[in-house]
Amino acid sequence: MxxxxxxxxxxxxxxxxxxxxxxxxxxxxxxxxxxxxxxxxxxxxxxxxxxxxxxxxxxxxxxxxxxxxxxxxxxxxxxxxxxxxxxxxxxxxxxxxxxxxxxxxxxxxxxxxxxxxxxxxxxxxxxxxxxxxxxxxxxxxxxxxxIAVRAGNSPLAVVASRSHNTPETDAYIKSLGATEIVSVGSSLKFCLVAGGEADVYPRFGRTMEWDTAAGDAVLRAAGGTTVTLDGAPLAYGKRDQPHDSDFANPHFIARGR
Missing domain, CATH: 3.30.540.10 (Fructose-1,6-Bisphosphatase, subunit A, domain 1)
Known part of the structure; x- marks a missing residue:
């Protein structure tokens, strides 16, 4: 396949x-x-x-x-x-x-x-x-x-969205302390973490499942994780959501080790 x-x-x-x-x-x-x-x-x-x-x-x-x-x-x-x-x-x-x-x-x-x-x-x-x-x-x-994810560098390298950054994202990055910030568009953010070129990708803006699924699959295969803000793995096939449309994602954090 x-x-x-x-x-x-x-x-x-x-x-x-x-x-x-x-x-x-x-x-x-x-x-x-x-x-x-x-x-x-x-x-x-x-x-x-x-x-x-x-x-x-x-x-x-x-x-x-x-x-x-x-x-x-x-x-x-x-x-x-x-x-x-x-x-x-x-x-x-x-x-x-x-x-x-x-x-x-x-x-x-x-x-x-x-x-x-x-x-x-x-x-x-x-x-x-x-x-x-x-x-x-x-x-x-x-x-x-x-490729495989890496153990977190010091300072951490954080991947941020080029077109969809938010104040919540900025606040989260600030909470991590000293960081290197890499700005890139599309699902390549997942791939940079998967390939050990970055450590974390926080997303506090709206995404849909088709935006994230392929990159998330690569990251998980490389040893990384993608979790919602309550720590649960980001799930797919979400329908009949009371507060959002079908296939809409909650905020999440994708990371290596």
């Missing part, structure tokens, strides 16, 4: 970069967030591949959900897809946007891939093994190596 995730992420990344290198329109969804033909085209590629290979496993994909297409019953396992995480970065011609595919089993992100097509970095995770890969200009894997 992870092999197909990687192939679909690379193919979707090629489509994203095809749009990135020319002029494109930016539309607005009902929540005012941006969406482009790169989001839609990458999602079509991923969904087609997953549904052909595993028609029995439901898919929850960001743009389909935005259009009102949601599986009635998720069952014990389903796919979560964010075809272009970091659309704001993409629109502003930055480089830290990603393609994300994850398998959720019993509420846990069990396997996932994160591909940053602009920088040629691909990350994957499954129980017991996380990897980082270098991808060449033709979107082919050129090198592969295992």
């Amino acid at each position: 992870l092999d197909l995730f990687e192939r679909l992420a690379l193919e979707a990344g090629r489509e994203v970069m095809r749009v990135y290198h020319r002029d494109f329109a930016v539309d607005r969804k009902a929540d005012a967030s941006p969406v482009t033909e790169a989001d839609r085209g990458a999602e079509r590629i991923i969904l087609a591949g997953l549904r052909e290979a595993w028609p029995e496993i439901p898919c929850v994909a960001e743009e389909e959900v935005s259009a009102g297409i949601v599986p009635a019953d998720l069952g014990r396992e389903f796919f979560l897809i964010d075809p272009l995480d970091g659309t704001k970065e993409f629109v502003n011609r930055r480089t830290d946007f990603t393609v994300n595919i994850a398998l959720i089993r019993n509420g846990v992100p069990e396997a996932g891939v994160v591909f940053a097509p602009c920088t040629g970095k691909l990350y994957s995770g499954r129980p017991g093994r996380a990897e980082a890969m270098d991808v060449d200009a033709d979107c082919r894997i050129a090198a592969r190596r295992p």
